[in-house]
Structures are given as C-alpha cells and as structure tokens.
Amino acid sequence: MKISELSRVSGVPLPTVKYYLREGLLPAGRPLGRNQADYHEAHLRRLRLIRALIDVGGLSVAGVRQVLGAVDDDVVPGHHLLGTAHEAIAGVSRADRSTAGWLAARAEAARVVAARGWRVHERAHALDQLADAIAALRELGQEDMLTLLDGYAEATERLARQEVGLVLARGDRAGMVEGVVTGTVLGEAMLTALRRLAQEHTSATMAP
Amino acid sequence: MKISELSRVSGVPLPTVKYYLREGLLPAGRPLGRNQADYHEAHLRRLRLIRALIDVGGLSVAGVRQVLGAVDDDVVPGHHLLGTAHEAIAGVSRADRSTAGWLAARAEAARVVAARGWRVHERAHALDQLADAIAALRELGQEDMLTLLDGYAEATERLARQEVGLVLARGDRAGMVEGVVTGTVLGEAMLTALRRLAQEHTSATMAP
Numbered sequence: 429m430k431i432s433e434l435s436r437v438s439g440v441p442l443p444t445v446k447y448y449l450r451e452g453l454l455p456a457g458r459p460l461g462r463n464q465a466d467y468h469e470a471h472l473r474r475l476r477l478i479r480a481l482i483d484v485g486g487l488s489v490a491g492v493r494q495v496l497g498a499v500d501d502d503v504v505p506g507h508h509l510l511g512t513a514h515e516a517i518a519g520v521s522r523a524d525r526s527t528a529g530w531l532a533a534r535a536e537a538a539r540v541v542a543a544r545g546w547r548v549h550e551r552a553h554a555l556d557q558l559a560d561a562i563a564a565l566r567e568l569g570q571e572d573m574l575t576l577l578d579g580y581a582e583a584t585e586r587l588a589r590q591e592v593g594l595v596l597a598r599g600d601r602a603g604m605v606e607g608v609v610t611g612t613v614l615g616e617a618m619l620t621a622l623r624r625l626a627q628e629h630t631s632a633t634m635a636p
Numbered sequence: 637m638k639i640s641e642l643s644r645v646s647g648v649p650l651p652t653v654k655y656y657l658r659e660g661l662l663p664a665g666r667p668l669g670r671n672q673a674d675y676h677e678a679h680l681r682r683l684r685l686i687r688a689l690i691d692v693g694g695l696s697v698a699g700v701r702q703v704l705g706a707v708d709d710d711v712v713p714g715h716h717l718l719g720t721a722h723e724a725i726a727g728v729s730r731a732d733r734s735t736a737g738w739l740a741a742r743a744e745a746a747r748v749v750a751a752r753g754w755r756v757h758e759r760a761h762a763l764d765q766l767a768d769a770i771a772a773l774r775e776l777g778q779e780d781m782l783t784l785l786d787g788y789a790e791a792t793e794r795l796a797r798q799e800v801g802l803v804l805a806r807g808d809r810a811g812m813v814e815g816v817v818t819g820t821v822l823g824e825a826m827l828t829a830l831r832r833l834a835q836e837h838t839s840a841t842m843a844p
Contacts, residue, residue, distance in 0.1 A: 439732060439735065473776070473777075476772075476775050476776055477776060479772075480772035480773075480775070480776060482730065483729070483730040483731045483732075483768070483772070484729075484731055484768045484769055484772045510835060510836060510839050511836070514832045514835075514836075521691070521692075522690065522691040523691045523692055524647060524691075527647065537829075540830075541833055541837075546833055546834065546836075546837035547836075547837050547840050547841070548833050548836045548837055548840075549836070552832075552833060552836060553832075554829040554830075554832035554833045554836070555829075555833065557825060557828070557829040557832075558825075558826060558829035558830065558833070560691070560692045560825065561692055561822045561823075561825040561826045561829065562826070564684075564687075564688035564691070564692045564818075564822055565688075565818065565822055567684050567688070568681070568684055568685060568688060568814070568818060569681075570814065570815065570818055572802060572805075572806075573802065573815070573818060573819060573822065573823065575802065576795070576798055576799060576802065576823060576826070577826065577830075579794075579795055579798050580795065580826055580827045580830045581830050581834070583791040583794070583795055583827075584827065584830045584831040584833075584834035584835075585834045585837075585838070586787075586791070587784070587787055587788065587791055587831070587834070588831070588834035588835045588837070588838035588839075589838055589842070590784060590787050591784060591835060591838075592835065592838045592839050592842050593842065594780060594781065594783065594784065596842060597780075598780075606776070606778065607778065607781070610772075610773065610776060610778055610781060611781060612832075612835070614769045614772055614773055614781065615769075615781065615784060616828060616831065617765060617766075617768065617769040618766060618769045618770070618784070618785065618788055619788050619792065619827075619831065620765070620824060620828070621745075621762040621763075621765040621766035621769065622748075622762075622766065622785075622788045622789050622792045623792040623795070623796070623824065623827065624722045624760075624761075624762035624765075624820075625749055625754055625756050625760060625762045625763065625766070625792075626754065626789070626792035626793045626795070626796035627718060627722075627792075627796045627799060627800065627820070628718060628719070628722075628754075628755075628756045628757070628760060628762070629749075629754035629755050629756055629793075629796070630793070630796035630797055630799075630800045631718050631796075631800050632755050632756075633755070634797070634800050634801065634804060
C-alpha cells in the first residue's frame with residue numbers, strides 16, 4: 429500500500445507517519461520510484477504498536493525507539509527485553525536517591541524481594557522505584573501503608589505466573605517479543621485502571 | 637521556623653519552596669515582619685507531601701493543586717477525594733476515543749466491572765483508561781492478553797479491601813484524607829515496581 433493508505437487504515441495522520449519514518453521507529457517501505465514506496469501489513473502492525481506504546485503506555489519517542497530496538501534485535505534474549513521494556517516505561521525519577529532515608533529504603537526494598545526468594549538483578553530499576561515510594565511513605569510518617577507490601581508482592585507474583593505463562597504459550601519468538609512489550613505496558617495500564625475501579629467500589633461499600 | 641530552615645530541613649531548595657508558595661500549593665506562613673514569616677510542622681508536612689506527589693507519583697503542579705484543593709476542603713466527602721486523586725494521577729490520554737473499536741472496548745470495560753458487581757460511576761476516568769488498553773490490545777491482535785483481566789480484577793479487589801481498610805482504620809479525617817492521596821499515588825508506585833520485579837523473577841524461572 430502507499431503511505432497515504434497506511435495513514436488512512438491506521439488512523440495515524442500522514443505527517444506523524446512520516447515523522448516515525450524519519451525517527452527510525454518505522455522501517456522504510458520498499459522503493460517504488462523516485463518519490464514512492466510500498467508498505468505492507470508488517471508496517472501497519474508496527475505503526476499500531478508505536479501508537480499503543482505512546483498513546484496508552486505514555487512512552488516517549490525515545491522510549492519507543494529503545495523498546496523497538498530490542499524487539500528488532502534477534503540476539504537480545506527475551507529476559508533482557510523485559511528489562512528494556514521496564515526501563516523505557518519507567519520514566520525519570522525525580523526523587524533524591526542520595527539521602528540516608530532513601531538508602532535505608534533501598535535496603536528495605538531488597539529485603540522484601542529477598543524474603544520472597546525472588547531472583548532479580550541487584551541493580552534492577554524497579555528496586556529503586558520501590559525504594560522511592562518506601563522512602564516517601566516513611567518521610568510522611570505513613571509507615572502503616574508499608575504493611576500493604578506483602579499483599580502486593582503476593583498478588584504480583586501470582587499475576588506474573590499468568591502473564592509470563594501467556595507470553596511463553598505463544599511459541600514463536602516474534603509473538604513472545606511483542607507480548608513482553610504489550611504485556612508490560614498495556615498490562616500495567618489495565619491493572620492500574622482496575623485498581624482504581626476496585627478502590628472506588630470498595631470505598632463506596634466500606635466507608636461508614 | 638524561618639523559610640530558610642523549612643528549606644534546609646525538608647531538603648527542598650529555597651527557590652522551589654517560594655515557587656510552591658506563589659503557586660498556592662503551600663499555605664503562607666504567619667507574618668513576622670515586613671519580609672519574614674514563621675513556618676510550622678504543618679508546612680513541613682505539606683511540603684513533603686507535595687514532593688512525594690511530584691517526585692514519586694509523577695504528578696504535575698496542576699495535579700498537585702487539584703489534589704490538595706480537595707484535601708483542604710472539609711466538605712469534600714472522602715469518596716469524592718478518591719476520584720480527585722485518581723483524576724490528578726491519570727495524566728492525559730492520547731488515545732482516539734471516537735473510533736468504533738474504542739467504543740466497543742469501552743462497553744467491554746463496563747461489562748468487566750458489572751460482572752464483578754462493582755459499583756462505580758458510569759463515567760469514571762478509569763473506565764476510559766481500561767478501554768484505551770483493551771482497544772489497543774484488540775487492534776494489535778493480542779486478544780489473548782485480555783484473559784488476564786479476570787485475574788487483575790480479582791487481585792485488585794482483594795488489595796482494595798486491605799487498602800481502604802487501612803485508611804479507614806486511621807480514624808481521624810486528616811489522616812484518612814492523606815491516606816487516600818498517598819495510598820493512591822505511592823501505593824500505585826509500590827504495586828507497579830513489585831509487578832516488574834515479580835515479572836523479572838518469574839521470567840527467569842519459567843523461560844526455557
């Protein structure tokens with residue numbers, strides 16, 4: 429299909445499609461002449477993935493480039509791809525990670541993970557993110573919130589078995605790779621939305 | 637304490653403290669003279685809450701103003717405050733919410749919630765966010781991911797009972813109000829970080 433049709437079918441405005449091409453997020457089409465190129469189903473699929481990551485996942489163009497680079501690199505092991513997806517979605521923390529309070533929270537985060545026997549990289553970004561939240565709660569004198577950590581860890585471990593199992597069940601590498609990316613980004617969006625709805629319902633039910 | 641001490645104790649740079657004062661996020665101190673004011677423990681506490689919402693929760697200054705406005709308004713019912721906190725943290729969706737695919741996903745989101753007997757506002761933002769993710773997964777041909785919805789709903793409902801129970805147990809209105817805000821924002825940060833760690837562990841364990 430022509431680039432105009434790619435734009436029409438995907439619903440992505442033509443200047444945006446051209447921008448993704450220039451930025452290297454979308455691979456070039458097959459040249460048809462001086463000013464034309466031919467695009468295929470794979471381009472449409474890639475374009476939809478880019479839009480989902482940006483529009484629903486809130487990733488930056490740089491984050492998308494990082495994730496797609498790992499997706500397209502056949503030698504990146506699936507495990508590493510998960511880390512890349514996590515990193516791209518993580519955003520930039522503005523917490524001060526040099527205070528004594530934060531370092532204590534970082535040690536606490538490592539203990540929570542070790543207590544469950546989780547094998548994670550000792551420098552995983554998510555450990556720093558967990559420490560950000562723990563340090564903030566302690567500084568606010570809201571340590572009671574930390575009693576939720578066990579329940580969160582148990583729930584996420586049970587869900588992770590379903591999530592990883594689902595992706596592995598796909599069998600083919602391309603499907604698994606896409607599953608890691610969308611499962612990380614869109615799965616998080618689904619979980620977050622449902623958490624808010626569950627809280628609204630529960631608060632309406634339990635509040636005096 | 638003087639504003640310089642407020643800055644020192646909180647670790648927030650003086651120009652930033654002054655900015656929060658100008659923006660009305662931080663209430664003015666008690667005037668001590670022409671150019672001085674006296675700040676108290678309550679200012680320090682508020683300053684720490686602002687930093688946690690911005691640094692860990694990723695809220696904008698406008699989002700913080702919205703949340704703190706509800707916190708300070710004594711007539712806002714706790715239930716409404718939860719909605720305000722959710723709205724402030726939601727960010728701006730860039731998904732096209734006018735397509736037939738999105739409208740079908742929105743109906744699907746409403747069905748998921750109704751099937752669990754959840755009582756939520758029919759125009760809750762989180763229903764739109766859930767629809768964003770469902771629509772994106774369908775468009776990507778990754779409907780298999782939607783089988784995760786039930787597990788997510790069950791887990792978030794169980795966690796919400798702990799979360800809401802914890803906040804209600806605080807008893808005093810001020811504590812409950814702060815608990816809603818930090819539980820929403822920092823609780824989400826903790827849950828998200830733990831989900832990533834659980835996925836990393838599970839993927840290392842289950843992958844062939």
